[in-house]
Amino acid sequence: MGHHQPHEESGLAADVKKATGVVAEKCYQCGKCSAGCPVADEMDLPPSLVMRMLQTNQPENDEKILRSKTIWLCLTCEMCIARCPMSIDIPKVMDFLREKSRTEKKISSNANDIVAFHDSFLLSVEKTGKLYELGLIAAYKLKTFHLMQDVAIAPAMIQKGKLHFIPEMVKDRGNLSSIFSKTIKKK
Amino acid sequence: MTLGFYPGCSLTGSSREYAESVVALCEELGIELKQIPDWNCCGATAAHNMDKELSLSLPARILALAEKDGMTEIVVPCAACYSRLSTTQYELNQDETLKAKVASIIGMPYKGSVKILNVIQMLQKYAVDKLADKIKKPFDKEVACYYGCLLVRPHEVLQFDRVEDPQTMDVLMAQVGAKPIDWAFKTECCGAGFSVSQPDIVGKLSGKIVKDAVDRGAKAIIVACPMCHSNLDMRRPAIDSYLKTKVDIPVLYVTQVIGLALGINREKLGLPRHFVPVTFA
Known part of the structure; x- marks a missing residue:
């Protein structure tokens, strides 16, 4: 299978799962994370949209996430996980995405x-x-x-x-x- | 009684009045604080934003040094340090392989057994029964207890207080005569580590916090975190500019309020170091 074909074992969502244990598929888009996020209105991608984009498993969405301002704007205030009905550890995902964005030199200008x-x-x-x-x-x-x-x-x-x-x-x-x-x- | 003490970097610099008030209060309560020998920075927000292994290794070195010194309990007044140390201990205790790897990175044995206390936990554990007899001048004011983020979240790691309507600081404040108000911004983020890099965001987030406290009749905002204090106190010009009005409510550390109630003088508690003057003490 080619690298750019959707596949459950490759792509950013799989990397997230491997590194953090967080399963993006669990998110059912209730939007509480984006509603409670103190900097959602400053973000290019609100946190619930990041979770949705991870679910699509599309390379272009993975790329947009790693090049977003959102991952650097996240303050790790932990409000999203406090309110998430599925206890999805978004702050941990953000830490992973930032490190990956940095090591792959994809930091948003x-x-x-x-x-x-x-x-x-x-x-x-x-x-x-x-x-x-x-x-x-x-x-x-x-x-x-x-x-x-x-x-x-x-x-x-x-x-x-x-x-x-x-x-x-x-x-x-x-x-x-x-x-x-x-x-x-x-x- | 002696407890291990991790002041952290802010408490030696821009938030030294927090350290001064912690030390003065502990002296009054008969608690001796012993600094962890040769402690380093916990890495704060920067380390976990940039590199996971670094963000675990810096706090692990601190905890390993405390263990080496024979400390079983350490007091960590800064909420950010408290969060990083607690998170490291939690993550390494969940994963033995990672624990061994981090021990090898820091080049020291690391067990992960030291009990980490924030200032409120320390007071709950060692001072609550002594406070009532020692009060000389009740802090008779309406106060907004502001916990911020890192003192209470994530609950899975800290197991400390409620994540959105915490009570421990309110209870302590009531014990020294204050009247904690009911308000909506107890655990909203002040903008934390964006104080320098995104000052406009800090003005907005901290402005909403200050406004709600004032609107609901608070005469002082009480904090237990140097970042919350810097943002609400030192960043008041950015807050005033966001709110389009000048707000003069002072911001005090929980240890300063208790210290005042116990009759410790304002200089010893570092009150003159605040940017927004504390006119009533």
């Missing part, structure tokens, strides 16, 4: 700022073992060119003692960098 933030965050953790907030903001600004953002609140943050100028460091940084090279940097 509409999600550049969100992904730049995650990259900047993880860079700080890789280098210091902790989140160094000033470093995170600096890295994010350089990645996105949003240079003036939050300049207005920085003095107040400093005055209130909320920004460190020297990062706190984990002592065993070799251990941290080894964790990164065995996981996210491997792919």
